[in-house]
Each structure stands twice: as structure tokens, then as C-alpha cells.
Amino acid sequence: MSTFRTYAYLRASTKEQDAGRAKDALLLFANEHDLVISAFFEENESGATLQRPELFRLLEIAQKGDVVLVEQIDRISRLKDDDWYSLKSIIKAKGLRVVSLDLPTSHQFAVVSDEFTGRMLSAINDLMLDMLAAIARKDYEDRRRRQKEGIVKAKSEGRYLGRPSDVExxxxxxxxxxxxxxxxxxxxxxxxxxxTISKVSKKLKRKEKMI
Structure with missing residues (x-):
């Protein structure tokens, strides 16, 4: 019987997106690794900001040794370096273990019991977390740049409709x-x-007919 709890964190950037989309994948992983998810924390907030009430509610509730389970590292962080290190320091200070489906080195945290192995895995995992967090931030910045370019093009072609988030x-x-x-x-x-997909598809077909 495990002495730690597992908390699942699910995040999507906008209210139009389904933050709970990955719930089945997390439940399957938990089942395969003999974990019981004590609670799901779900919110629609950008991963590029620390203003995420549900994430910090999870961090407040979780105790030393507990697991924070996510689908991908970018669900936790698309943060700038300073914000990422601030968040990581909170996680480390509380002694929490981040297990991410896209980070195989973290999966052993679900089963490790001895201190030496735990410390070795923690050192390796910290490095991998930093790398994936940096990649997630770069992906975020690249997408924002492409979206801005796309919005400028959409405006020039008269396709700019609704709020910026809708256009993106x-x-x-x-x-x-x-x-x-x-x-x-x-x-x-x-x-x-x-x-939403259907509406966009119809607009594209109308545009193709006009060409």
C-alpha cells in the first residue's frame, strides 16, 4: 500500500479547449502503475503564466512524497526561465514528485521506495524537466510568432473575425x-x-470556390 497520494493536473489554454481531454490517458497510466488518483485539478489557463489557481491549490494540498501526474510537461510549464525556476522551487521545497507521461525517466517515481534510488532519479529527472520546460517555452514563443504572422495575413485578406483567441x-x-x-x-x-472545426472547414471551402 503506497504511503503517498497522486494528484492529476489537467490544463488547457482557453475555455474553448477541453482541459479534461487527457483524463483517460492519466487514468490508464495510473492503473498500469498501481496508482490511485486522489483528485483531479482542472483549469483553462495559459501555461505561460503563474496565475493558475488550480495548480497552486494542488501544490497547497499535496504533501511531501506525493505525485503530481500530468500528460505533458507543457501542461505545467510554458513559463519564462524565472517563473519556471520559481515554480520548480515550490515543487522541490514541498518534496513533490512530478510524473509526466511524456517523460519516461519520471515514471519510476511512481514505484521507487529507497532513498538512494530516489535521489539518483531526482537528479536525472530535474535535468530532463528543465530541458522539456525550455522546449515547451520555445514552442510557445514560436507558436505565438506564427499566430501573429497569421493574424496579420488574415487581416490583409479580410478573414479577421472575432477575438484574437478565436482567430488563433x-x-x-x-x-x-x-x-x-x-x-x-x-x-x-x-x-x-x-x-468549430466544421465552421472553419466550411469557410475554407467557400474561399476555395471563390478562387
């Missing part, structure tokens, strides 16, 4: 549709509704 989502959907991705795939990647 629309441009992402357009790109995936152009790559011949299925509705199911787009839903999984972006967490948006099928009706």
Missing part, C-alpha cells in the same frame, strides 16, 4: 485541415469542438 484557434484549425488531418485528430490536438 481558427488559424490552427485551418492549418491542420490543410494538412488533411481528421476531425478526431484536430479535436485531440486542439481540444476544440467538432462544430
Amino acid at each position: 484557434l481558427q488559424l490552427k484549425v485551418e492549418g491542420l485541415l490543410a494538412d488533411k488531418k481528421s476531425y478526431d485528430y484536430i479535436q485531440h490536438i486542439l481540444g476544440c469542438s467538432r462544430s
Whole structure:
């Protein structure tokens, strides 16, 4: 019987996206590693900000040795360096263990029991966490740059509709549709509704007819 608790954290950037999309994947991982998820903490906030009430509610509740389970490191951090180190210092000070489905070195935290192995894994995992957090931040910055370029283009072509967040989502959907991705795939990647994908698809078809 494990003496620690496992808390799952789920995050999506906008209210149009489904923060709970990864719940099944986390439940499957927990089942395969004999973990029982004590609670899910779910919110729609950007990973590029520390203003995330549910994440900090989890961190306040969790005790030393508890596991924070996430689908990907970018669910926790797309933060700038200073903010990432601030968040990581809180996690380390509380003695929590981050287990991420996309970070195999972290999976052993779900089963390790002796102190030496735990410390060795912690050293390796800290390095991997920093690398993935840096990659997640770069991906965020690259996407923001491409989105701004896309919005400028959309304005010049008269396709700028709604709030900036709506346009950003629309441009992402357009790109995936152009790559011949299925509705199911787009839903999984972006967490948006099928009706949103359908609306964008119809707009693209109307535009193609006009060309």
C-alpha cells in the first residue's frame, strides 16, 4: 500500500479547449502503475503564466512524497526561465514528485521506495524537466510568432473575425485541415469542438470556390 497520494493536473489554454481531454490517458497510466488518483485539478489557463489557481491549490494540498501526474510537461510549464525556476522551487521545497507521461525517466517515481534510488532519479529527472520546460517555452514563443504572422495575413485578406483567441484557434484549425488531418485528430490536438472545426472547414471551402 503506497504511503503517498497522486494528484492529476489537467490544463488547457482557453475555455474553448477541453482541459479534461487527457483524463483517460492519466487514468490508464495510473492503473498500469498501481496508482490511485486522489483528485483531479482542472483549469483553462495559459501555461505561460503563474496565475493558475488550480495548480497552486494542488501544490497547497499535496504533501511531501506525493505525485503530481500530468500528460505533458507543457501542461505545467510554458513559463519564462524565472517563473519556471520559481515554480520548480515550490515543487522541490514541498518534496513533490512530478510524473509526466511524456517523460519516461519520471515514471519510476511512481514505484521507487529507497532513498538512494530516489535521489539518483531526482537528479536525472530535474535535468530532463528543465530541458522539456525550455522546449515547451520555445514552442510557445514560436507558436505565438506564427499566430501573429497569421493574424496579420488574415487581416490583409479580410478573414479577421472575432477575438484574437478565436482567430488563433481558427488559424490552427485551418492549418491542420490543410494538412488533411481528421476531425478526431484536430479535436485531440486542439481540444476544440467538432462544430468549430466544421465552421472553419466550411469557410475554407467557400474561399476555395471563390478562387
